[in-house]
Amino acid sequence: MDRCVHSAVGEINARVRRKGFHPDCPKPPEKEHIVLTNESLLKNAFPKDTEVTFVCTNGYEKHNGSESITCTGTEWTEPDLMCKKKDCGYPQKLPNMILMVNDGTLLGASVKVTCEEGYRVLGSSFKRCFASGWIGRSSCDLIVCDVPSEVLSGQHTWTSAEKPRHGDVIQYSCDAGFTLNGTSHVICQGRGVYNTTPPTCEAVVCDLPSEINDGRHLWTSADRPRYEDEIHYSCNTGFTLRGSSHLICQSPGVYNAAPPTCKEDESTTPTLNITSTPHPSIQGNLKELENIKDPDSDTKDAVSLRRNIVVASVISTILVVLLIVLLIFYVYRYRWRRGNSITSNEEYNVCYHGGSEGQCGPAFPSKEPYPAHPQTP
Structure with a gap:
């Protein structure tokens, strides 16, 4: 394009010279990112030796070369101004x-x-x-989050008056008798919100107590047991409780032990409390019972069987003695009653103390009283 401009300008200048005129230079051409100054733009004619000045466009700055060109009569000197992009430098860095x-x-x-x-x-x-x-x-x-909300029947660890900052952790816990429903902690995150909603505290409840065979429990309410409620167990007659007699509902809704069981009673072994010297046969049995002490002499079952035999022998001996005593008692009592019955229907003489033969009389006198005993002078 510059060649076309110079060619047209040269043709015009040649025509002017043939007619005897001295033409001006054409308007100076502009390049990319290079423009004439305002002063140069105001000029309408550019006679020989006219000088114009270029500047870099907005956002560009001089790199090298001259800003001015001169009209030589018919053309301009070659501009050599070079412009480059403006460097804004490293931007200002604020805290954080x-x-x-x-x-x-x-x-x-x-x-x-x-x-x-x-x-x-x-x-x-x-x-x-x-x-x-x-x-x-x-x-x-x-970054800050809102002050953590309170939780009913519980508490959290945030005690500062300031708002929690990014990364701060707030721990939650519940009062005794309540269990945590949800996560135990929340974290303040990058957008000023917590990673999850706060937990809640719910009352601790245990399952209804289970029934046991050959026994019962004392929990009669339709509601489930709550924290520290106790359930007491007992067995039917003839059965013994194995395990804890009562269970306690604990956190987080479980009992402190497994339910007990009821086991049928075995034959009880009577305890003998002999304070006097027993019968010789009983003494022999007791000595035999005392001699059964070493479990190494026989198996455990054999020793137990022998002990049971000795105990049964002792019991049978005692029962025989008691039976004999009772028999003697009843015979004596029968004879005593029979003797009283005979004497009540017959009269017999009774001699008073100190009396002679003449002072004896029937035991059951008639209506007339006996004469008074003579007084001894």
Whole structure:
């Protein structure tokens, strides 16, 4: 294009010279990112030796070369001004800010703005290099979450009057008799919100107590047992309780032990309390019972059998003795009653103490009383 302009200008100048005129230079040509100064733009004619000045366009700055060219009469000297993009330099870094300069710092470049952990960007997340410098205002603001909410029948560990910051952990716990429903802690995260909702505290309840064979429990309510409620167990007559006689509902809704069982009673072994010297046969049995002490002499079952035999022998001997005593007692009692019956129907003489034969009389006198005993002088 420059060649066409110079060719047209040269043809015009040649025509002017043939007619005896001295033509001006044409309007100076502009290049990419190079323009005439305002003063040069105001000129309408460019006679020989006229000088004009160029400047770099907005956003560019001189790299090298001369800003001026001169009219030689019919053409301009060759301009050699070189312009380059403006360098905005490294952008200002504010506290807790991270700048990601991937495109450089020249005109048109952009920089991504982020913040350190615990902070978030306020304003623009990018800065762009313009002719006037970096455009895009931003800062890093501390991330905080709302003060944690209270939980009914429980508490949390946050006691500060300030709001929790990013990464702060708030622990939750429940009062005695209540169990935590949900996570035990929440964390303040990057957007100023917690990672989850706060937990709740629910009353501790256990399953209804299970029934046991040959026994019963004393829990009669239709409601499930709550924390520290006790369930008492007992067995039917002839059965013995094996295990704990009562269970306690504990956190988190379980009993402190397994339910007991009822086992049928075995034959009880009577306890002998002999304070006097027993019968010789009993003594022999007792000595035999005392001699059964060493379990190594026989198997455990054999020893137990021998002991049971001795005990049975002792018991049978005692029963025989008691039977004999009772028999003697009843015979004596029968004879005594029979003797009283005979004497009540017959009269017999009774001699009073100190009396003679003449002073004896019937045991059961008639209506007339006996004469009074003579008084001894």
